[in-house]
Amino acid sequence: MAQGRKGKLNYRCPRCLMREIDMDMLYDLERNEYYCLRCSFTGDEVEVLRLNAQFREKYRDRLIRITDF
Amino acid sequence: MVPEYLQKEAEQGKKEDLGRSTVIKESLDIFRTQQHIAHENGLRTTIQMTYASLFNEEAVAIAKEDHERYGDEIGSTFLGIQCQQFREKFTSRELAIWLFSLDDKKKIVNEVLGKFHEVFGFFPTSTGSYYMDAELVNYIKEEFPMIKVAVATCWEEGPKAYWNANNSWYTLLDGGPWNPWIPSKRNIHCPASDEQDDIGIVAIPHLSRDLMAVFDGPGSYYGTHPQNILRGMVYEGDKIPYFNNLVDQYRSMVKYNQGYAYNMMFVGPGWMSKNGRWEADYDMLLKSYQDGMAYYGQLKKEGKASDVTMSEFADIFRKDRAYTRPECTLWKDILYGSRRQQFWYADPWMRFCLDMNQGGAMIDLRPYASKLIRPCGVGTPNLQDASYPFLIQSNYRAGYFTHYAGEGAVKSCKFSHGSEMVDLCTCRAQASFSEEDDTRIVTLEPVTIEFLAFSIQIQTVFRIKEGMGEVEIVRTILSSTEPSAEVTIDEYITACYGTTEYPEDLTGVRLTARGVAAEESIEYAYQCRETLIPSIQQVEAFVPQVDTLLSMHTSEDTASGYFREGFAFSPMYTLGIKKTVKEKGELRTWLKVEKAS
Numbered sequence: 001m002a003q004g005r006k007g008k009l010n011y012r013c014p015r016c017l018m019r020e021i022d023m024d025m026l027y028d029l030e031r032n033e034y035y036c037l038r039c040s041f042t043g044d045e046v047e048v049l050r051l052n053a054q055f056r057e058k059y060r061d062r063l064i065r066i067t068d069f
Numbered sequence: 070m071v072p073e074y075l076q077k078e079a080e081q082g083k084k085e086d087l088g089r090s091t092v093i094k095e096s097l098d099i100f101r102t103q104q105h106i107a108h109e110n111g112l113r114t115t116i117q118m119t120y121a122s123l124f125n126e127e128a129v130a131i132a133k134e135d136h137e138r139y140g141d142e143i144g145s146t147f148l149g150i151q152c153q154q155f156r157e158k159f160t161s162r163e164l165a166i167w168l169f170s171l172d173d174k175k176k177i178v179n180e181v182l183g184k185f186h187e188v189f190g191f192f193p194t195s196t197g198s199y200y201m202d203a204e205l206v207n208y209i210k211e212e213f214p215m216i217k218v219a220v221a222t223c224w225e226e227g228p229k230a231y232w233n234a235n236n237s238w239y240t241l242l243d244g245g246p247w248n249p250w251i252p253s254k255r256n257i258h259c260p261a262s263d264e265q266d267d268i269g270i271v272a273i274p275h276l277s278r279d280l281m282a283v284f285d286g287p288g289s290y291y292g293t294h295p296q297n298i299l300r301g302m303v304y305e306g307d308k309i310p311y312f313n314n315l316v317d318q319y320r321s322m323v324k325y326n327q328g329y330a331y332n333m334m335f336v337g338p339g340w341m342s343k344n345g346r347w348e349a350d351y352d353m354l355l356k357s358y359q360d361g362m363a364y365y366g367q368l369k370k371e372g373k374a375s376d377v378t379m380s381e382f383a384d385i386f387r388k389d390r391a392y393t394r395p396e397c398t399l400w401k402d403i404l405y406g407s408r409r410q411q412f413w414y415a416d417p418w419m420r421f422c423l424d425m426n427q428g429g430a431m432i433d434l435r436p437y438a439s440k441l442i443r444p445c446g447v448g449t450p451n452l453q454d455a456s457y458p459f460l461i462q463s464n465y466r467a468g469y470f471t472h473y474a475g476e477g478a479v480k481s482c483k484f485s486h487g488s489e490m491v492d493l494c495t496c497r498a499q500a501s502f503s504e505e506d507d508t509r510i511v512t513l514e515p516v517t518i519e520f521l522a523f524s525i526q527i528q529t530v531f532r533i534k535e536g537m538g539e540v541e542i543v544r545t546i547l548s549s550t551e552p553s554a555e556v557t558i559d560e561y562i563t564a565c566y567g568t569t570e571y572p573e574d575l576t577g578v579r580l581t582a583r584g585v586a587a588e589e590s591i592e593y594a595y596q597c598r599e600t601l602i603p604s605i606q607q608v609e610a611f612v613p614q615v616d617t618l619l620s621m622h623t624s625e626d627t628a629s630g631y632f633r634e635g636f637a638f639s640p641m642y643t644l645g646i647k648k649t650v651k652e653k654g655e656l657r658t659w660l661k662v663e664k665a666s
Contacts, residue, residue, distance in 0.1 A: 009350060010347070012347075016235075017302075020290075021232065021233060022234060038235070061402075062311060064310060069318055069321030069324075069401070
């Protein structure tokens with residue numbers, strides 16, 4: 001097994017992020033996957049980005065400019 | 070000069086080297102960029118020089134030049150103390166000033182401010198850290214009386230921040246005000262009661278945070294710190310309207326605070342690492358900062374905001390400010406699209422939060438009146454736990470919803486008829502804020518409660534008269550489809566004490582119900598005892614662990630009052646006052662927190 005290294009942009013584990021834990025992942029070059037030391041998540045960049053997009057969905061107003069206060 | 074994040078990143082795969090030139094160079098580049106962005110938007114800054122940066126001639130030169138040219142303030146910070154010189158002098162790897170022993174804190178203060186004077190030829194008037202306990206600030210004021218303002222806490226950075234950082238970030242500092250305040254000499258979290266209690270500085274929270282999102286989520290996701298917002302992923306593509314929304318909600322606080330509103334951004338160079346961070350590359354980190362500063366600059370140009378340095382702000386804040394004046398905010402959700410509102414209140418007696426999603430239930434209550442002496446750091450009983458204790462924190466201690474058994478910490482009201490009962494926690498509402506002379510008023514829109522045979526319309530009003538240390542709560546049955554039907558209004562508070570999610574021992578708490586003709590009292594022993602007294606005057610809980618007397622009283626002649634002891638699976642105590650009324654009837658009670666000793 002290869003040594004885990006810091007991955008692109010320091011991706012955090014998207015599963016841990018769902019429960020609001022910032023947990024940087026390691027990247028396995030041989031398997032081309034990111035993995036989490038805490039929760040056993042594994043996935044490639046596409047999977048990480050998909051789950052990150054899912055994480056954002058809870059912010060329904062993230063693209064709305066609110067001016068009425 | 071070398072903030073902890075940048076240093077940590079530079080160390081990946083390498084041995085520690087506090088003097089690594091690439092890190093210092095990058096840090097300086099970012100510092101220069103930050104200053105440039107502020108100035109091109111017509112804004113002045115407060116440069117908080119770290120101890121490490123005082124040994125860097127270039128950093129010192131930039132600060133001096135920007136002070137001369139733009140009028141930036143040169144302040145000092147106790148963040149970023151770690152550097153070779155510190156390590157040699159203090160032989161410690163500790164990075165948090167508040168976690169040293171008091172003896173070491175004093176030595177570090179002398180060294181940091183002494184070095185600042187050596188470099189700049191004057192002492193700073195502003196300083197800060199993530200947290201500064203009252204003991205530390207009292208010492209600073211004693212030795213360096215020119216200090217007038219400090220970043221003293223991070224709002225609601227407590228167990229949530231610890232959890233968010235994989236249980237490795239020791240900023241356990243919940244319980245302070247969200248906006249600037251004049252702290253008490255006894256506890257930095259508490260606003261001072263009077264001149265004798267005034268610690269001598271104006272304290273500001275580390276960031277201007279989202280009062281709703283941060284109460285239930287990580288502080289480092291939701292505030293006027295652009296890279297925090299990226300960390301929370303509150304953006305799409307390169308669009309971050311949330312930052313402007315936050316600034317505007319802070320601006321709207323003029324409505325609740327007699328024309329005054331405050332907002333700040335505090336970003337260290339480490340947050341704009343060239344390697345990118347929080348799934349964002351450097352370009353995005355930079356753009357978020359540029360956009361944020363551009364919005365402040367635009368507001369300034371439009372005459373909607375003034376830029377002031379920390380020390381200038383301290384002078385403005387103190388001007389004509391009565392110690393009793395509260396800070397109020399009716400915050401609305403700008404993140405989740407829920408229409409939820411929460412009302413936050415802080416004065417020298419208490420801090421509390423009302424949640425309109427739960428019919429105006431009180432979901433946070435801190436007894437500032439107790440002014441607990443609670444130093445932190447090595448050699449103190451609390452060590453890392455610098456939070457100000459709560460009596461209610463509904464997210465840490467369940468609130469209305471519990472799993473099948475027991476009660477959670479919340480203050481609310483129940484309406485019952487026969488065997489039916491409805492808690493206002495289940496009645497969502499919207500609220501409005503108003504003022505009458507020296508009284509702040511929160512009025513909830515009426516809600517309808519449906520019993521099997523009839524329904525009633527209820528209105529809740531909270532009134533807080535300045536300087537009294539109590540909250541008046543009025544529950545009125547505005548109308549009933551069966552005007553002759555009797556309804557019992559039960560105003561209650563279920564509380565505990567603590568600073569974390571975990572229960573504390575309630576042994577020693579004394580519960581008392583005092584009526585016109587009778588009085589009963591028990592020492593808490595987890596025995597589920599309950600007492601009801603007619604013609605009640607006051608119900609109270611003496612909580613010696615936090616030196617607090619919590620009470621409810623009423624002026625009603627026909628109300629009864631009760632206390633209820635919990636059990637080990639439900640470590641809470643409940644105080645209540647109830648009265649049976651018909652249509653147009655009301656129950657008026659007052660909630661008070663006092664220092665017990």
